[in-house]
Amino acid sequence: MGTRDGSDEAYIVGLCNQILGESALSQHRFDWLLGDPGAGGRQVRLPVDAYWPGHQLVVEYRELQHDQPMPHFDKPDRLTVSGVHRGEQRALYDARRDKEIPTHGLRLVVIRPADLDADSRGRLRRNEEADLVALTKLLARDSDENRVTDAFRTWLLAERWTPVDPTDRWTDLEAVRGEERLICEAKGRTSDKGTDADIAYGQMLRRMTSQDPHTRYALIVPSSSIKAAARVPAHIRQLLRIDVYEVTDDNRVCQLTD
Numbered sequence: 001m002g003t004r005d006g007s008d009e010a011y012i013v014g015l016c017n018q019i020l021g022e023s024a025l026s027q028h029r030f031d032w033l034l035g036d037p038g039a040g041g042r043q044v045r046l047p048v049d050a051y052w053p054g055h056q057l058v059v060e061y062r063e064l065q066h067d068q069p070m071p072h073f074d075k076p077d078r079l080t081v082s083g084v085h086r087g088e089q090r091a092l093y094d095a096r097r098d099k100e101i102p103t104h105g106l107r108l109v110v111i112r113p114a115d116l117d118a119d120s121r122g123r124l125r126r127n128e129e130a131d132l133v134a135l136t137k138l139l140a141r142d143s144d145e146n147r148v149t150d151a152f153r154t155w156l157l158a159e160r161w162t163p164v165d166p167t168d169r170w171t172d173l174e175a176v177r178g179e180e181r182l183i184c185e186a187k188g189r190t191s192d193k194g195t196d197a198d199i200a201y202g203q204m205l206r207r208m209t210s211q212d213p214h215t216r217y218a219l220i221v222p223s224s225s226i227k228a229a230a231r232v233p234a235h236i237r238q239l240l241r242i243d244v245y246e247v248t249d250d251n252r253v254c255q256l257t258d
Contacts, residue, residue: 008124009061012111013050015128015135016059021154024050024059033100035093046093048101054157055150057139058101060110062094064122109138144188144222148247149173152186152220155245155253168207172220183207184218193228197221201232204242216241223248226256234258 013024029045037043050059101108113122115138116131124131141147149172153163161175161182173184185204190196197219204217219242221229226246237244244256 012061022052022054022157024052054163057107062112148188149186151247151251179214181215186220189222193225197228218243220245
């Protein structure tokens with residue numbers, strides 16, 4: 001495989017960077033994700049393959065040795081600090097990642113060779129076009145509201161905004177850029193577009209606790225709901241510092257202009 005820069009893992013992370021619009025922190029280590037204690041009691045921080053802070057997303061690429069015995073990788077005659085061989089320790093640590101990463105509020109996506117264009121040995125053929133399609137589906141969220149939120153977060157990063165922890169726990173997304181602050185309410189596809197848009201405006205009104213003129217509010221909706229969101233007149237939205245953004249079916253973001 002050569003160096004990590006030429007590995008299948010690095011190839012996958014590079015494609016994910018394209019999809020997410022953010023560069024990953026590769027081999028990132030969290031203070032709370034620890035290995036088993038060694039003889040002196042010290043616990044090493046376990047790395048994750050890739051972490052995107054702006055998306056609160058971790059991706060793990062698990063090659064064949066993560067799912068089936070392989071003596072070359074497992075070293076069955078050599079015990080680790082966990083008291084088991086490397087193959088068993090790998091399974092223990094994978095399970096720890098699976099549990100701890102979501103527990104700490106991050107989304108975990110596990111990718112395997114079979115998810116992409118790979119041969120019988122698990123080596124990727126590096127069919128970039130097909131792999132980008134497959135990875136886009138794997139990274140997509142389950143609900144349309146999550147899709148809309150993720151697409152808007154990617155757009156924010158491209159526009160040099162920095163997502164931050166919301167000051168109100170009911171806020172879908174909050175971001176800062178210099179002195180500017182943007183507080184966002186996102187909605188997905190719905191059968192009752194008008195009612196959902198009205199609810200969204202009401203939710204934003206309750207969050208308008210700041211008088212700072214640099215704070216604005218964003219209503220983010222899919223294309224199917226943009227007419228309903230535009231029913232509030234533009235001059236009223238301007239007075240309330242509310243901007244409306246459309247997320248298209250192919251995840252492009254457009255600001256509503258009146």
